[in-house]
Amino acid sequence: MALALGCWERFEDHDAPSDDPSGHAVRAASPEDVAVCMKECLSLGFGGFVVRKEKATFRPLGRLALIDQRTSGFWGRGAILYVVPDEAxxxxxxxxxxxxxxxxxxxxxxxxxxxxxxxxxxxxxxxxxxxxxxxxxxxxxxxxxxxxxxxxxxxxxxxxxxxxxxxxxxxxxxxxxxxxxxxxxxxxxxxxxxxxxxxxxxxxxxxxxxxxxxxxxxxxxxxxxxxxxxxxxxxxxxxxxxxxxxxxxxxxxxxxxxxxxxxxxxxxxxxxxxxxxxxxxxxxxxxxxxxxxxxGHIKTVGNWVGSVIGGESRRAPTSEDNPHDFAAQLFELHEPYFVSSPPELRRLLRHVDPTHPIPAPLCFRLAAAAASAAAVAEDEVFAGHRLALDIFERSLGAESDPASAASDDACAVGLFGAGLREPTSPPALGLEILARPLVPPAAAAVILGRVLASWAARSPSSEGGDAAEVIFAGVVANRQGLRTMLSAALPRIEAEDRTNQERGSSLGGAAAMARSRSGESEWGSCFDLAVPELRAAFQGAAAAAVDRAGLAGEGIADETLSLLFRVLFRPTGGLPGVRFPLSLLRQLRHQGGPCSALAAERLLEELRISQRGSAGRWQLAQSLWSSVDWDAQHEELLEEAANLLRQWLGEAEVDGGASRAQAAVQLFSALPLQRLPRPEELLAPPVPAHVLAMLGHRCQLQNATRLAVLESENVVLREHISHLQNEIRRSS
Known part of the structure; x- marks a missing residue:
């Protein structure tokens, strides 16, 4: 009896009625597949299933109903009906x-x-x-x-x-x-x-x-x-x-x-x-x-065409349509799980599109997780660090207030390690990313300032160095990529200076700084990277260099000091209040624009206050005068330089009269004398007569050059007129 009750019944060329005869087909190509279908049929409450063309569909009827209602003939041809045992x-x-x-x-x-x-x-x-x-x-x-x-x-x-x-x-x-x-x-x-x-x-x-x-x-x-x-x-x-x-x-x-x-x-x-x-x-x-x-393909193409023609998608995409948004939300909901399970985190990050911004501070936490999930093994290669960089810069650049977003601890601490007393591992991102074009400078300045401030706080007191020395040493050692970042930011600072000049927004000096910063958007300016911590580091190192080599700074070859000077000079408006080797000004000679004007102003300022009443100031001026491109300066600054030399000549000095006059002639000769306003007053005694004669000679040469140009133009015009006259005669 048990054997009879426990046996399946099989009906060749029979089917069973169903509201949906196609049903959900499963594989039934072999006896093993049929055995699996039998097991499924029992455990899921079906009365039986039909196998047709190596596919099985289950019938949601009881055992007796299937047996009573089974059909044969045309509709059952080629089908096999399996009915469950009588388990009742x-x-x-x-x-x-x-x-x-x-x-x-x-x-x-x-x-x-x-x-x-x-x-x-x-x-x-x-x-x-x-x-x-x-x-x-x-x-x-x-x-x-x-x-x-x-x-x-x-x-x-x-x-x-x-x-x-x-x-x-x-x-x-x-x-x-x-x-x-x-x-x-x-x-x-x-x-x-x-x-x-x-x-x-x-x-x-x-x-x-x-x-x-x-x-x-x-x-x-x-x-x-x-x-x-x-x-x-x-x-x-x-x-x-x-x-x-x-x-x-x-x-x-x-x-x-x-x-x-x-x-x-x-x-x-x-x-x-x-x-x-x-x-x-x-x-x-x-x-x-x-x-x-x-x-689905037609719908995708249709939405794309609609967005191109109409300027926007027909239907605003949601996280239900966008795997990227869903992946970001999933990470936010279950962040501890993914952080503690790198393999699962890598599975998730493969669905994150770094070209789509993620709101802060979630983007910072996700970027930190991506960097920690980087893996290079025999069976897996995951570029987590690259993904972290892309997430960071794309998302931060899309924020309406990047500086405020960057001030979140998830950014400065979680990504760059600012404020961590004893970091157990290197920061997720290096500072070099702050110089990337898509990173807002205003946000980069916030991050850079917090990181540099934390270096000094973490420095052991036994080392005896102050905060400025720690930061300067960090630039020397390229700590966290700081030197790389400054080197990459320098061309952008110089380019922005030239752009400001072309737009007429910079005039040089402190006023230029105020004007270049006024009206800026939340994105910020590359000048923002000149944070106070870098200025303090430069000031300490520059003071030590002046003590070693004097104010002129001849013979100093400190690449780090030079790099910081070029990064800080223009954004800070000429480093006011900071004493540094004036030989550094030579690096700005060919930069032109407002930076060149700032260099000239700073040189004249230092010459005014250095060694008053001493013949040594003439030597200092002679050694540094060529650091400035005087031909590129505006007339007011040229007049200021001439007045300074005239003032020195008028002051009584103990000795060195002949050498003083010779030095004055040399310095005046470097100026574009033709552009001086009121030269008859500025070059009158006590200025040596050689200078006025030099001006006359230059004016004569300039006039001769202009005359030669005009004569050549006249020759061309005469030839053109003659050619036209000949054409008129031939046509008449």
Whole structure:
């Protein structure tokens, strides 16, 4: 009898009626595949399945209904109908003749105030424990309601997720041993029942029940997009209730199976998928690998054409359509999990598009995570550092107030290590990124200032160096890429200076600085990189250089001092109040524009206050006068230089009259005397007569040159007139 009841019935050239004959086809090309279908059919509550052309479709009817309603003839030709064994008789026999010593339990659900218990099920305790973590824990702690009757324990639910209908579905499956047929009310046909049962499966700690419910519903018929997304969302929302391990793997696999039913343009990344990091990753990967249909391709092209023609997309994209946005939100929701699991983090970051900005401060935390996830191994290469750079500069550049965004600790501390007393690892990003074109200078200045300030704070007091010395040493050693950043920023500073000159926004000196900074946007200027910490470092090193080599600074070849000088001089308006070797001004001679004017002003200022009444000032002026491109200076500055020399000549000095006059002639000869306003006054005694004669000679040469140019132009004009006259004669 047991053998007869336990046998499957097979009907050649027979089919069975179904609302959706195509159903959801699964592979059935071999005896092994058919055996898998038999197992699925039993555990999911189907009465049987039909195999046609190596594909099996399940029939959501009972065993007897399938046998009674099976059809043959034309529609059944080539089909094989498999019908489940008669498990109902076996189950009844087991209840009448239980196995000696087997513990049994009656599970009931209480009704409301006006109804009795709506459902009761008697089952083997061992089966319930094997299929549900809830019951396993209940029996382990000897939880039961009431007194056992005839050896049958009692367990009563006061309420149940999804109500009595869901309770009936759940207990029908949980009380059935593996390998036996699940009876009524299975299979799951309604989307609402499938969603409710996934929630109750989470409550009962039964991942197998969740998978069976979703799979039974999915295999019963071909499902539409909205229903698939609804059930997939319910599965994802239930997933956090299952800990890491086999149970969670079952849930995630069922989610993948549900999502792979849809083409890419149907698969929306709903917020429910982000309920846990594993389901979010599964949804992202399912969408990435989803098939692209012709309809989806046409929609994609249509949206692109609409955005090009109309200037904007027909429908504003959301995170449900954009894997990049969904990946960023998933990281924000489950950041501790991803940070502690680099392999999962790398899986997530592959869906992040660095060309799309991410709001701050999330972008900084994501960039730091990307840098930490960098991996180069035999089986994996992940350019996490490159991704971190792109995320940082693209996202920071898109902020409306970059400086405010950069002041967040997630940026200065998390990415660049500012303020960390004892960093256990190198910062995620080096300072060299601050010179990249897409990084707003205003934000770069905030980060640079905080990092440099933290260096001195972390420096051991036993070293005896102050903050300026620590920062200067950091430039020398290229600490965190600081020297690289300054070298890369220098051409941008010089280019911005030239741009300001072309726009007429810079006139030189402190006033030029005020004008160049006024009206700037939140983006900032490259001049912002001249932070006070760098100025203090330069000031300390420059003072030491002046003590060693004097104010002229001849013979000093300090590349670091020179680099800092070129970076700081123009943005700070000529380094006012800072004493430095004046030989550094030679580096600015060919830069032109406002920077050249600042250099001339600074030289004249230093000459005024140095060695008053001493012949040594003439020597200082002679050694540094050529540092300035006097031909590029405006007339007011030339007049100022001439007045300074005239003043020196008028002061009584103890000796050196002849050498003083010779030095004056040499210095005046370097000036473009023709451009001096009122030269007859400026070059009058005590200025040596040689200077005025030199002016006359230059004017004579200039006039001769102009005369030669005019004569050559006259020759050309005469030839042209002669040619025209000849043309007129020939034409007449």
């Amino acid at each position: 008789a076996v189950h009844a026999a087991e209840l009448l003749h239980p196995i000696p010593g087997e513990e049994r339990v009656e599970v009931t659900l209480e009704g409301g105030e006006e109804e009795e218990a709506c459902f009761a099920a008697e089952a083997s305790a061992s089966i319930l424990k094997s299929r549900s973590g809830y019951f396993e824990s209940a029996f382990r702690h000897n939880w039961q309601d009431g007194v056992a009757t005839e050896g049958v324990a009692k367990h009563c639910f006061k309420e149940f997720p999804g109500g009595s209908r869901t309770f009936e579905f759940a207990m029908a499956w949980l009380s059935t041993a593996e390998g036996k047929a699940v009876g009524s009310p299975w299979p799951i046909l309604d989307c609402a029942d499938a969603c409710a049962l996934t929630g109750s499966a989470a409550y009962l700690d039964s991942p197998s029940l969740l998978r069976a419910a979703a799979r039974s519903w999915r295999l019963a018929a071909a499902r539409g997009r909205q229903e698939l997304l609804q059930v997939a969302g319910a599965v994802a929302e239930a997933s956090p209730q299952f800990g890491a391990g086999h149970g969670q793997e079952l849930v995630v696999q069922e989610l993948r199976d549900l999502l792979q039913e849809m083409p890419k343009h149907h698969l929306q990344l709903a917020p429910e998928f982000a309920a846990s990091p594993v389901t979010g990753l599964a949804a992202l990967e399912a969408r990435h690998s989803a098939r692209e249909t012709l309809v």
